[in-house]
Amino acid sequence: MADAMTSNAASAPAKTLLLPGDPRPPDLHVDVRTQELQINMGPQHPSTHGVLRVAIWVDGEIVTRAEPDIGYLHRCAEKIGESVSCIQYVPYTDRYDYLAAMNNNLGYCLAVEKVAEVEVPEKAQYVRTVAVELNRIASHLMAVGTYGLDLGAFTPFFYAFREREEILRLLEWICGARLTYNFIRIGGVMRDMPAGWAADVRKFLDVFEERLDEFNDLLTHNHIFVGRTANVGVIPPDMAIRYGLTGPNLRGSGLRYDLRREQPYLLYDRFQFDVPVGTGLKGQVGDCWDRYWVRVLEMRECVRIIRQALDQMPATGEIMAKNVRHLAFKSKPGEGYFGIENPRGELGYYLISDGGANSYRSRIRAPSFCSLSILESMLPGTMLADAVAIIGSIDIVLGEVDR
Amino acid sequence: MTAAEALEQLRKDGQGDGVELFAGPKDAALLVRRERVKAVLRHLRDARAFGCDLLVMVTGTHLTEKKDAKGVLVRAAGFEVIWHLRSVTQHHLLAVKCRLPIDDPRVDSVADLWPAADWHERETWDLVGITFTGHPNLRRILLPEGWEGHPLRKDYVYPKEFGGINLEVDAPWPTP
Amino acid sequence: MDTLVPWLTGAFEWATSSAFTFSVIVAILAVVGFVSIWAMFAVWLERKASADFQVRIGPNRVGGRFGLLQTLADGLKLAFKEDLIPGAADKLLFALAPAVAFCGAFAAFAALPFSPAISAVDLNLGVFFIVAVSAIGVIGVLMAGWSSNNKWSLYGAMREAAQLISYEIPSALALMVPILVTGSLNLKEIVAFQCLPSDGTLDKEGLFYWSNSGWLAFYSPWTFVAFVIYYVASLAECKRAPFDLPEAESELVSGFHTEYSGMRFSFFFLEEYAMMFVVSAIAALVFLGGWQPLPFVSLNLPTSGFLGFGANLFYAGVFLAKAVFLVWVQIWVRWTVPRMRVDQVMVMGYKYLIPVSLVALLMMALYEHWDVRYLPGLF
Numbered sequence: 001m002a003d004a005m006t007s008n009a010a011s012a013p014a015k016t017l018l019l020p021g022d023p024r025p026p027d028l029h030v031d032v033r034t035q036e037l038q039i040n041m042g043p044q045h046p047s048t049h050g051v052l053r054v055a056i057w058v059d060g061e062i063v064t065r066a067e068p069d070i071g072y073l074h075r076c077a078e079k080i081g082e083s084v085s086c087i088q089y090v091p092y093t094d095r096y097d098y099l100a101a102m103n104n105n106l107g108y109c110l111a112v113e114k115v116a117e118v119e120v121p122e123k124a125q126y127v128r129t130v131a132v133e134l135n136r137i138a139s140h141l142m143a144v145g146t147y148g149l150d151l152g153a154f155t156p157f158f159y160a161f162r163e164r165e166e167i168l169r170l171l172e173w174i175c176g177a178r179l180t181y182n183f184i185r186i187g188g189v190m191r192d193m194p195a196g197w198a199a200d201v202r203k204f205l206d207v208f209e210e211r212l213d214e215f216n217d218l219l220t221h222n223h224i225f226v227g228r229t230a231n232v233g234v235i236p237p238d239m240a241i242r243y244g245l246t247g248p249n250l251r252g253s254g255l256r257y258d259l260r261r262e263q264p265y266l267l268y269d270r271f272q273f274d275v276p277v278g279t280g281l282k283g284q285v286g287d288c289w290d291r292y293w294v295r296v297l298e299m300r301e302c303v304r305i306i307r308q309a310l311d312q313m314p315a316t317g318e319i320m321a322k323n324v325r326h327l328a329f330k331s332k333p334g335e336g337y338f339g340i341e342n343p344r345g346e347l348g349y350y351l352i353s354d355g356g357a358n359s360y361r362s363r364i365r366a367p368s369f370c371s372l373s374i375l376e377s378m379l380p381g382t383m384l385a386d387a388v389a390i391i392g393s394i395d396i397v398l399g400e401v402d403r
Numbered sequence: 404m405t406a407a408e409a410l411e412q413l414r415k416d417g418q419g420d421g422v423e424l425f426a427g428p429k430d431a432a433l434l435v436r437r438e439r440v441k442a443v444l445r446h447l448r449d450a451r452a453f454g455c456d457l458l459v460m461v462t463g464t465h466l467t468e469k470k471d472a473k474g475v476l477v478r479a480a481g482f483e484v485i486w487h488l489r490s491v492t493q494h495h496l497l498a499v500k501c502r503l504p505i506d507d508p509r510v511d512s513v514a515d516l517w518p519a520a521d522w523h524e525r526e527t528w529d530l531v532g533i534t535f536t537g538h539p540n541l542r543r544i545l546l547p548e549g550w551e552g553h554p555l556r557k558d559y560v561y562p563k564e565f566g567g568i569n570l571e572v573d574a575p576w577p578t579p
Numbered sequence: 580m581d582t583l584v585p586w587l588t589g590a591f592e593w594a595t596s597s598a599f600t601f602s603v604i605v606a607i608l609a610v611v612g613f614v615s616i617w618a619m620f621a622v623w624l625e626r627k628a629s630a631d632f633q634v635r636i637g638p639n640r641v642g643g644r645f646g647l648l649q650t651l652a653d654g655l656k657l658a659f660k661e662d663l664i665p666g667a668a669d670k671l672l673f674a675l676a677p678a679v680a681f682c683g684a685f686a687a688f689a690a691l692p693f694s695p696a697i698s699a700v701d702l703n704l705g706v707f708f709i710v711a712v713s714a715i716g717v718i719g720v721l722m723a724g725w726s727s728n729n730k731w732s733l734y735g736a737m738r739e740a741a742q743l744i745s746y747e748i749p750s751a752l753a754l755m756v757p758i759l760v761t762g763s764l765n766l767k768e769i770v771a772f773q774c775l776p777s778d779g780t781l782d783k784e785g786l787f788y789w790s791n792s793g794w795l796a797f798y799s800p801w802t803f804v805a806f807v808i809y810y811v812a813s814l815a816e817c818k819r820a821p822f823d824l825p826e827a828e829s830e831l832v833s834g835f836h837t838e839y840s841g842m843r844f845s846f847f848f849l850e851e852y853a854m855m856f857v858v859s860a861i862a863a864l865v866f867l868g869g870w871q872p873l874p875f876v877s878l879n880l881p882t883s884g885f886l887g888f889g890a891n892l893f894y895a896g897v898f899l900a901k902a903v904f905l906v907w908v909q910i911w912v913r914w915t916v917p918r919m920r921v922d923q924v925m926v927m928g929y930k931y932l933i934p935v936s937l938v939a940l941l942m943m944a945l946y947e948h949w950d951v952r953y954l955p956g957l958f
Contacts, residue, residue, distance in 0.1 A: 255491060334427055339459065352464060360464075385920045
């Protein structure tokens with residue numbers, strides 16, 4: 001076993017053990033020789049949410065150093081963005097944050113529409129809102145469900161998946177795919193809502209609100225769950241900003257910052273909704289429980305937004321912009337950045353076009369990538385089990401981190 | 404706050420040296436000379452008028468030489484680094500640009516101003532090959548250690564093999 | 580066994596030695612058979628129960644609608660799997676570990692009485708013996724973790740050792756409380772104490788009568804506290820959630836049995852389910868009246884002769900029902916709550932369970948001394 005233990009250069013030089021008859025040290029304190037152990041968490045590990053590898057140095061159960069290692073899922077998405085046309089690139093965006101593919105479609109399409117000056121019809125904007133918010137609920141359900149799984153609670157995961165399944169059914173109905181939708185296109189959406197779909201969405205929302213309470217009873221206020229997450233992995237607001245955290249992670253630290261509010265895109269300025277923030281209900285502001293709780297509360301706000309969008313939606317209308325000729329779409333030269341509120345934070349696409357069908361440069365600002373960089377400074381000093389809780393609480397999707 | 408207003412404010416604060424306005428067709432940006440980048444970014448972060456506390460991302464672009472139909476140079480070859488900054492309190496987005504010569508892509512790191520810049524700069528070095536001087540740990544992040552070249556450069560050629568793995572697209576499948 | 584030997588020597592005129600040998604073999608076979616059938620049933624129960632909790636259906640193909648034979652199919656699959664030993668593992672310890680781990684749980688079965696007459700061995704030190712041998716399992720787990728040459732496994736083994744040693748204390752202290760009341764370590768005598776008639780006559784006639792003590796869990800507030808402490812500590816000893824730290828799938832990638840496959844893995848599995856039964860059985864025997872179906876009323880069936888055979892089977896059925904119910908509660912807890920952190924587990928053991936069990940023991944001793952059961956001065 002000795003060869004499996006890697007001594008760390010930082011650890012104190014090993015002292016020789018005292019033998020009987022040796023003079024005792026004056027404080028009568030006999031050192032137990034301990035050794036730092038370097039362990040690999042991942043790339044195959046149940047709670048790294050994908051192929052993340054974190055090299056962890058531990059002293060007993062306490063993490064002394066952590067070094068995230070990413071890139072196992074790297075596909076050079078930005079290079080692909082330069083070598084296929086803008087229209088062809090939309091399905092690729094599904095594959096980055098595969099749990100919120102609709103939001104990724106939207107982010108890219110909005111960026112292209114900004115650079116290419118495309119006007120999107122109102123009806124299409126409403127349909128986009130409903131689809132995106134449904135997808136946000138699905139993504140948050142996945143986040144809170146797998147978070148329970150990380151902490152050893154298996155059952156809530158299945159309850160979350162039951163609801164997610166309903167959403168996937170609805171999204172499959174509207175676009176034919178369950179995970180990689182490719183539904184939001186440049187200039188509008190793929191097709192209008194099928195007949196009866198809106199009624200089904202409403203029915204789902206009614207059931208979902210009740211079941212969310214059930215879920216809270218099962219996991220959120222569970223004593224052990226609170227004990228595992230409250231006061232663990234506290235991110236103070238200034239630290240969250242310096243590390244570029246956005247979305248629920250930033251709001252969990254108590255900052256009311258939501259791009260849907262601050263820089264309304266689509267039609268978000270027409271809806272009434274709250275931006276929940278972490279208030280330190282169970283522990284300090286910005287702990288794992290707060291980040292988790294913000295996601296749960298956000299699902300309720302999504303329900304409100306969807307209801308309003310369905311109410312306000314015009315019965316008929318164009319769903320695709322007139323001036324987008326899909327077969328020969330060419331953007332005007334220019335560059336632009338567009339950031340939207342993805343379930344994981346600010347998802348931004350920065351595009352440079354030189355007038356061709358392909359974008360000259362397409363940079364993706366992936367929220368998980370930014371959130372993950374905080375691990376290195378958060379993990380030291382926590383326990384091994386807390387490391388799992390912290391990684392789970394910042395809710396990363398490795399497809400997006402590695403791109 | 405638009406880029407033009409920001410430039411005005413910068414000049415008022417006495418930091419306008421080496422900063423111009425880059426007026427693209429859509430997004431305007433501040434075009435900063437290489438030596439002034441860190442000072443300007445620090446000022447944007449610290450000055451109350453700007454309050455750009457959130458570094459959204461760092462982007463590097465390889466620009467190739469481009470001439471229009473008449474042979475007039477539209478775009479010189481070089482590198483461009485763009486910092487997108489957001490103010491959480493004042494809700495604005497600013498873009499800061501810096502042009503780097505093609506043979507010396509080197510700019511000051513801002514990893515000590517924003518820890519968030521750490522990984523972004525590593526990624527930009529990894530994929531575009533722009534060196535950030537003063538970065539504590541500038542090594543590959545997405546690509547494996549030992550990879551050659553920077554894929555997002557326009558003149559990048561795909562390697563034929565890496566670590567004993569044949570990377571050619573139409574290479575025959577290895578027989579066991 | 581104690582009834583089998585006189586019966587064989589009496590009715591069939593066997594020599595005592597051969598009767599003894601024969602009944603030992605019968606006992607061993609019975610225990611082995613019971614453990615394997617129990618494990619099959621328990622795995623099925625766990626899967627079905629967890630499916631119910633998780634809005635799933637669970638096994639429903641192999642063995643009829645309810646998937647009764649699913650475990651058998653899985654067992655066959657495990658038996659035919661390749662037995663992998665990691666290259667850098669300590670081969671001898673690695674091979675030995677599952678057997679050692681299983682030994683403890685298996686040996687504990689020997690001393691469990693199922694009814695007044697059905698037991699492999701009627702040990703005078705039954706409780707002590709079971710508590711002692713069931714701790715052997717930790718050695719197997721430590722061996723497994725160490726020999727796997729996997730850091731995660733080592734972590735699991737260390738956690739298991741720390742946790743088991745910490746929780747042995749409160750569970751043993753909690754068991755001391757009923758022992759204090761009954762004055763016996765013999766499981767049969769402890770059960771017999773719980774059906775003593777209220778007027779103190781020894782050979783009471785009649786099918787039902789009021790019992791003096793009732794089930795020990797309801798004997799006094801302190802026995803109830805002891806029951807709760809024992810049950811919680813036994814969850815930790817069986818490595819069941821919320822104390823499943825040694826396995827901690829999402830932290831330690833299954834902990835000590837990460838590197839095991841095939842039959843060796845299934846032995847660890849078997850050990851876990853066997854231990855679940857052992858601790859539940861002890862709880863049922865010591866605190867919940869063993870084979871007595873009702874809390875305060877004793878059922879007095881004849882236990883000898885031909886009718887006694889049926890009565891023994893009935894008693895065993897009641898006892899099994901109680902034990903299975905307690906196992907089911909363990910399953911229920913496991914699929915409901917998250918896992919605790921290692922320091923929280925230690926805090927719970929050392930700061931809450933041990934002091935409370937000590938207080939319960941002291942108070943019970945005082946109550947016995949004052950000869951009161953519920954509140955001082957009430958009786």
